[in-house]
Amino acid sequence: MPARALDELMEAGWAQALAPVAVQISAMQEFVRDEATQGRDPLPAQENVLRAFRQPFRDVRVLIVGQDPYPTPGHAVGLSFSVAPDVRPVPRSLGNIFAEYSEDLGLPTPGNGDLTPWSERGCCCSTGCSPSSPAGRLPIEARAGRP
Template sequence: MTSEISPPQAWAHLSFFQTDWPQIAARLSAEERQILPPAEQRFAALSFTAPAQTRVVILGQDPYPTPGHAHGLAFSVEPDVRPLPRSLNNIFKELQDDLGETPATGDLRNWARQGVLLLNTSLSVPEGEANAHKSLGWSKLVHQVLTEVSETPTAFVLWGNAAQALEKHIQPADHLILKSAHPSPLSARRGFFGSRPFSKVNDWLTHMGEPPIDWIR
């Protein structure tokens, strides 16, 4: 395993990295297709947001399959990406309706720095082949991450059926669990628009004595 794709130290104790990651890494190394995001960004979500700093979890599906878009955080894109991917554009529409502003770019790393874990349920994708690594084995990592962070009260934002199916891996505690339709253009009008997740998360954090997330910067 090369140093650039070693597990982030704060998460390295998860059994996934001993039992599953070596096989996944070998399969990725053997791929002839271009794999996104670049290897050094594969664990970016975990690198930005350690277990003890995680206050909010937003689950995505898999990285954007367009080169230059994904950088390892769910729904986030590199700051120069225009137009925004459609799901992210809908997230920003809801953010505008909820809080009256949106970030200047689709780069959500500032959310991650504030304790928002932007975790995809698959951390790799071949170029142009969305969801092609769904069965590669990443799900075990996601299950273990959810179990870990739910040891303390956390806000979980579960958009769509795939994310909501993972609720069973959240340990019981005084959590906020928000469930709605996915922001995809196929489903956003079925309950995502108008769900106001950003203000609800901040209201809950304030109630718990935590500073709110600055969703705009």
């Protein structure tokens, strides 16, 4: 099965902005699909790998780039630093972000680690690398022979 076109994977503005790297995104899609076929499901789940790019490009006001997805199954949800609302405690990195958020803005710490509301308000939470694998396994990019 061929990789899906960018405009099928993300919002049109992002598809246009990321068109110069479409070949690399396609290769990542194929690799992630092959990994899943072999029972090595990526983190986040395949359908969420490019989730950060679903919000309109024109609405983005801030970009948060995370290093890599959380390696714990159930934690990586496709937005950097974000976790599902029921994950307790929140990962330390997200707790640090919340502490700075609260201190700098004088706002209460969010009640859970889901950053979807931030994304909907123009905060693009993306990771700087390809999907990860469950804890205890090599990162996907290492198995793919990428730095």
